[in-house]
Amino acid sequence: MMILIADSGSTKADWTLINSPHPGRWDVIATFHTQGITPVHQTYDDMRRTIAHELMPQLSTFPRAALVNSRMLEIPLMEQIEVYFYGSGCTPAHVPTVKRMLSEFFTAEKIRVESDLMAAAHALCGHSAGVACILGTGANSCLYDGEKIVQNTPALGYILGDEGSGSVLGRKFLNALYKGRLPEQLKQDFEKELKVSQADIIQRVYREPQANKWLASLSTFVAAHIEVAGVRQLVIDNFREFLVNNVRPYHCKDLPVSFVGSMAEHYQSELEEAARSEGFTVGQIVKSPMDGLVKYHCV
Secondary structure, eight states: OEEEEEEEOSSEEEEEEEEEEETTEEEEEEEEEEEOOOTTTSOHHHHHHHIIIIIHHHHTTSSSEEEETTEEEEOOOGGGOEEEEEETTOOTTTHHHHHHHHTTTSOGGGEEEEEHHHHHHHHHHTTSOEEEEEESSSEEEEEEOSSSEEEOOOOOHHHHOOTTSHHHHHHHHHHHHHTTSSOHHHHHHHHHHHTOOHHHHHHHHHSSSOHHHHHHHTHHHHHHTTTSTTHHHHHHHHHHHHIIIIIGGGOOTTSOEEEESHHHHHTHHHHHHHHHHTTOOEEEEESOSHHHHHHHHHO
16 A cells, blocks of 8 residues: 655655565655645645646656665555645645645545644554654644544644744843843844844834744854843743643643654753643654654554
């Protein structure tokens, strides 16, 4: 059985092509990368062009056979590949559009489209109950019963919510920096390194597009200065707010809470400290869901 798994965000999509001759055994044939595919920010034609011009040429490099574990493996035609597409913005309202677009390239009956939150649940929890969380540029969480998502606290985006995310950390960092809760020397170092002033920051956040991504990019500076007085506590408090506002409503302290995403992976020790302080048991912490998705679909 040939399986193609996609993990797509708004910026990039990771694809893994697998041969799974029987449950519990699989060979990763190849990995591919394309632009992100999201129905929230792209038109149907934009999404189709990404598949046609970026994915399909890469898949075509394996037209009949690929070398796997020093043996030749026959690759079926595209119609025989099972496709599992997990994507940002793949809400129930948008799933039919994405599936219809993919069916131009693969057999419709073999395509399944799910949200990035379901990707986190499948990758982190498998077939067991648990809480799955995404902590990256944005943040999200769900209560998963081993088969389906049974509860989800609305993320609400970086202005109204997204506690625990990179964008909110960036916002909190700038607030503390310019309101004097962090050392003056840190502010000087920040402005020098990023070549910005307070006026530049106001312009970037309020008058230019994708402010959330720019705010999240400040995590690099935060991580490099984590030992400066007050900085580490900002990170911990950001995670604590996420757990209190998004995970506590599930009333599930008997279940492990697992995390996927760059924020979770980069600030693992701070995340674990925040979880302990709020009485939660941490399960897995991984940067990408792909390894877990491969295992989920092949075991």
